[in-house]
Amino acid sequence: xxxxxxxxxxxxxxxxxxxxxxxxxxxxxxxxxxxxxxxxxxxxxxxxxxxxxxxxxxxxxxxxxxxxxxxxxxxxxxxxxxxxxxxxxxxxxxxxxxxxxxxxxxxxxxxxxxxxxxxxxxxxxxxxxxxxxxxxxxxxxxxxxxxxxxxxxxxxxxxxxxxxxxxxxxxxxxxxxxxxxxxxxxxxxxxxxxxxxxxxxxxxxxxxxxxxxxxxxxxxxxxxxxxxxxxxxxxxxxxxxxxx
Numbered sequence: 001x002x003x004x005x006x007x008x009x010x011x012x013x014x015x016x017x018x019x020x021x022x023x024x025x026x027x028x029x030x031x032x033x034x035x036x037x038x039x040x041x042x043x044x045x046x047x048x049x050x051x052x053x054x055x056x057x058x059x060x061x062x063x064x065x066x067x068x069x070x071x072x073x074x075x076x077x078x079x080x081x082x083x084x085x086x087x088x089x090x091x092x093x094x095x096x097x098x099x100x101x102x103x104x105x106x107x108x109x110x111x112x113x114x115x116x117x118x119x120x121x122x123x124x125x126x127x128x129x130x131x132x133x134x135x136x137x138x139x140x141x142x143x144x145x146x147x148x149x150x151x152x153x154x155x156x157x158x159x160x161x162x163x164x165x166x167x168x169x170x171x172x173x174x175x176x177x178x179x180x181x182x183x184x185x186x187x188x189x190x191x192x193x194x195x196x197x198x199x200x201x202x203x204x205x206x207x208x209x210x211x212x213x214x215x216x217x218x219x220x221x222x223x224x225x226x227x228x229x230x231x232x233x234x235x236x237x238x239x240x241x242x243x244x
């Protein structure tokens with residue numbers, strides 16, 4: 001039985017060639033917004049103000065591999081061979097296919113194997129989503145700062161053994177959210193971005209750090225006054241915690 005293609009290579013090539021053309025022809029410095037606008041002019045739809053998010057925070061220190069993969073340096077290939085040695089079957093394989101695919105160099109991988117998306121550079125084109133064999137990447141609203149960075153569907157008892165920063169579906173975040181914007185389903189947390197006011201209560205409640213604030217919010221969506229010094233200190237604490 002023939003194997004079903006994993007990716008739509010025609011669509012991927014179309015986006016890559018278009019972004020390279022924009023980079024080459026532009027007389028002005030090229031940023032994420034300009035590329036997004038030019039791509040839309042050419043009929044390629046991008047998520048409005050979207051930015052890529054990797055739903056996995058487990059590097060080598062947080063999620064030790066179960067074996068050493070020595071095959072082709074491709075996440076798709078490794079995923080076919082016992083998951084490429086990754087202990088968590090839902091976690092990032094870490095071979096950098098998404099990084100190699102990104103035409104604007106928005107994805108980096110540190111020495112611990114943790115992936116980071118440069119939100120200022122990312123255009124939201126979605127190429128990285130199409131090449132990830134585990135579906136770990138998602139385009140989220142660019143102004144959404146509070147995010148779940150775990151994609152595991154295993155039960156909490158299993159997650160604890162595989163990764164120190166995984167969601168264990170304890171429901172503490174769900175109970176802490178004043179807006180009812182977060183829920184537990186399929187053994188992981190999900191945030192409703194339309195309801196979320198980015199208060200960060202879920203971050204404080206999460207015992208494993210599976211929910212993070214990726215950057216200080218420039219403008220709160222809740223219609224309140226300026227941040228109090230206490231709230232500002234809490235936000236800074238959450239950012240520092242996310243980066244460590």
